C-alpha cells in the first residue's frame with residue numbers, strides 16, 4: 001500500500017480522530033491526539049492489510065526558539081512532538097505517527113506533558129520511551145519502569161529541551 | 177656506580193637496589209583493560225599484531241585493577257562513569273600510573289562545548305601522569321606515552337629519597353558534594369551562592385561585545 | 387518438597403539449596419565491549435533476570451547535532467559507532483541529502499559503496515576477534531587485527547585517519563581515490579579472501595566454540611520483530627526456507643545504487659550449498675542462536691568482498707564528480723532514513739527548521755544496537771552465568787552507538 005492508501009484507510013476507520021495528515025512531506029505522517037494514540041496504533045498493528053509490526057523509533061522533538069528576538073519568525077508555535085516511525089515486516093511500507101503536546105502540562109513550568117505508553121504493543125517502545133523521558137521530558141503514562149536510562153538517576157532537567165541550561169558542576173566535578 | 181664499576185669480571189653487573197627495582201617495575205608494566213570509547217579500539221590495536229605492546233613489557237592486560245600498575249584511560253569519561261573511574265583507581269595497588277589517552281580524557285575533546293554530560297578531562301577525577309593527545313592517538317603515540325611512563329619509573333627515588341609514590345589526588349572526587357564555596361548548611365544561602373556563581377560564570381563565558 | 391518429586395532422582399541431584407543473588411557485571415568488564423553494566427539476578431549459576439544499565443558513555447551527540455551544521459556533525463557520527471565510521475558517515479549524509487533532495491553523481495555512489503563495504507569487513511573482523519576474546523580464545527583476535535590493519539592502511543591513504551574518518555560527507559565523498567589505490571585494494575582482497583577459510587578453521591568449526599555458542603541465547607523471530615531488532619541479529623533468526631523475506635535494507639530500500647549490484651542477503655539455514663561455503667551448521671545449533679548470528683556476520687564478509695569487486699570494476703567508467711556542493715541552508719521539513727550498518731539498521735531523523743536555518747532543529751540517531759540489546763533480558767533467561775559473555779558478545783554491541 002502506498003502512504004495515501006494507508007492514510008485514506010485510516011481516515012475511513014477513525015474519521016476525525018486523525019487530526020491532520022501530510023502527504024507532501026518527505027515521510028508522510030498523520031497526527032493524532034494523545035488519547036487516541038493507542039487505539040490508532042493498535043489498529044495499525046493488528047489490521048492484516050496494514051500490519052505495522054515494527055516500531056523503529058520514537059523521538060521527541062522540542063519546537064522552541066530559545067532566542068526571544070527570533071521567536072516571531074521561527075515559523076512554529078512552541079510545542080513538543082513525539083514522533084513514531086512504523087514499518088511493516090510483511091508489506092514493507094512505512095508510516096509516521098505524530099503526537100503534538102504542549103511544552104508543559106497545563107502550561108505550568110515543571111509539569112511534564114503526558115502520552116500513553118505503547119509498551120503493551122511493541123517491545124521496542126520500552127527503552128525508547130525511557131530515553132524520550134530522559135532526554136526530552138515526556139511522561140509515558142502506564143510505562144512499567146519509567147526511569148532515566150542514559151543520564152544518572154539524580155540528573156536534573158531534560159537536556160534535549162531547547163531551553164536547557166548546561167550544568168555547572170555535577171557531584172563536585174566542574175561541568176564547564 | 178663509581179668506584180665499584182669495573183672491579184669485577186665482565187659478567188658481573190653492579191647496580192643499586194633502587195635501580196634494580198625500578199628496572200623490574202618499568203619492564204613489566206601491567207595495564208588494566210579499561211576501554212571506554214573509540215580510543216579503546218586503538219588501545220586494542222596497540223596490543224594486537226602489528227604494534228605489539230608486548231615488546232615494551234606492557235602486554236599483560238589485566239581485567240582487574242588489583243593486578244594492574246597502569247591505567248590507560250582510553251575514551252570519554254562522563255559524569256556517570258567518573259565515580260567508577262575514581263573507584264577503579266583507588267583499587268589499584270601502589271605505585272600506580274595513569275595515562276590519559278585521547279583528546280577526551282585530556283580535556284573534553286570534541287565534546288567540550290556541548291557535552292553536558294562529559295567530564296572535561298579525566299584529571300578532574302584521578303591524577304594523570306602522561307597525556308597522550310589525539311582523537312584517537314595513533315598506536316605509536318600510545319607507545320610513546322608508555323615510554324614516558326617508563327622514564328618516570330626509572331627516575332623514581334622512593335627508597336632512597338622517600339619521594340612520594342603518587343601525585344596528589346584531585347580534590348574533586350566525583351563522590352563529594354559541592355565544593356565549600358558553593359555549599360552552605362543553610363539551603364537558602366547555598367542556592368544564593370550557587371546562583372551568584374552561575375551568573376559570574378555566565379558573564380565570563382559570554383563573548384566580548386565588539 | 388512434595389514426596390512425588392522426591393522420587394525422581396535427578397531432581398534430588400539438583401535440589402541443592404541456593405540463594406538468590408545479585409551480581410554486578412561491569413561497567414568495567416572485559417567482555418561487555420566497553421562500558422555496559424549488567425545486573426544479573428542469579429539463582430546459583432542460573433540467570434533469572436538481566437538488567438542492562440546504559441549511559442556510561444552518553445556523550446550528548448544529539449544535543450551537539452542540533453547546535454552544529456550537518457557537515458560539522460559528520461565527525462561526531464564516526465565517534466558514535468567507532469568500528470564502522472564510514473557507514474555512520476554514510477547514514478547521516480544520506481539522511482541530510484534526503485532532506486535536501488540531493489541527487490548524487492554516479493561516481494560518488496560507487497565510491498560510497500566501495501568504502502562502506504570495506505568498513506563493514508573491518509567491523510565484522512573486530513566483531514569476530516572480540517567475540518573470540520569473550521569466549522576465552524586469544525588467537526583469532528590477532529589474526530583479525532592483522533587483516534584489519536591492512537584495511538586501515540587503505541583508509542589512511544584515503545583520508546589520513548585510522549579510526550575516525552569523516553571521509554564520506556554530505557554531497558559525496560571528501561576526495562577522489564589516490565593513484566593506485568584500486569590496485570592496492572585488489573591486492574588486499576586477493577590476499578584476504580583465502581584467509582577467511584583460516585578463520586573458519588580456527589573459530590567457527592572449533593569444537594569448544596561450537597559448544598559455547600550453539601543453542602545458546604535463542605532469539606525467536608517474533609521477539610526480534612517486537613523489539614525491532616535489525617542487522618545480523620534479526621537475520622540470524624529468520625528462516626530462508628520458511629519464506630522469510632531477505633531483510634536487508636540494501637535490498638529492500640536500496641540507496642547508493644545497491645539495487646544494481648549482485649549480492650546475496652545472508653539468512654539461515656546454512657545446511658545447503660546456497661552460499662557456496664564449505665561449512666555446514668554444526669550439531670546442536672538452531673536458528674536464532676549465538677552461532678547463527680556469528681555465522682551470518684562471517685558470511686556477510688564474503689558478500690562485501692563481492693560488492694567491492696563490482697564497485698571497483700565500475701569505478702574507472704563512473705560518470706560525474708566525487709562530490710557536489712550541498713545547499714547552505716537546510717530546508718524545512720523532516721526526513722528519516724535507515725541504512726544497513728554492520729550492526730543493523732541505523733536511522734537518522736533530521737528535522738530542518740521551517741525558517742531555513744543552517745543548523746537542524748533536531749537530530750535523532752536511532753541506534754541499532756540499542757534495540758538489539760533490549761532483548762538481552764528475554765534471551766538470557768535461564769542460561770548460565772558463563773553464557774552471558776557469549777550472548778552479549780554475539781549481539782556485537784558498540785556502546786558508543788547505544789549511548790550516543
Ligand code: SF4
Pocket residue numbers: 213214215216250251252277278279280281285286310311312313465550
Ligand atoms: S579522543 Fe576522540 S577517539 Fe578518543 S574517545 Fe574521545 S572522541 Fe573517541
